[in-house]
């Protein structure tokens with residue numbers, strides 16, 4: 001099951017989701033963007049957003065959701081982080097794996113190959129959630 005499209009950022013609800021999903025051995029896939037940090041943002045928060053005068057979405061919007069969700073409570077559950085976009089998220093997933101947590105993740109091809117510089121074109125196809133980040137994930 002997944003919350004993609006409408007991220008759940010309520011620790012109690014997510015705890016229950018993970019517990020019930022675990023009872024039926026059903027993996028949970030989460031779109032990790034904390035809604036109050038995303039609100040109004042249209043691209044990555046950073047230099048390019050400032051130059052363009054567009055409201056940004058900070059990396060921590062994604063990372064805080066991963067950290068809160070897996071923090072010491074889903075060791076036996078299957079949890080997947082959908083379309084990650086930050087180096088901090090990769091670090092969190094790596095740390096969780098080292099602790100034996102059953103966590104997986106994936107990255108989209110456009111997050112590997114494009115940066116927030118692509119938004120300078122004002123092509124609306126370059127605006128997405130999570131947003132394109134500065135530098136590629138391969139370089140970070």
Ligand SMILES: [Zn+2]
Pocket residue numbers: 004005031082083129130
């Ligand atoms: Zn999503």
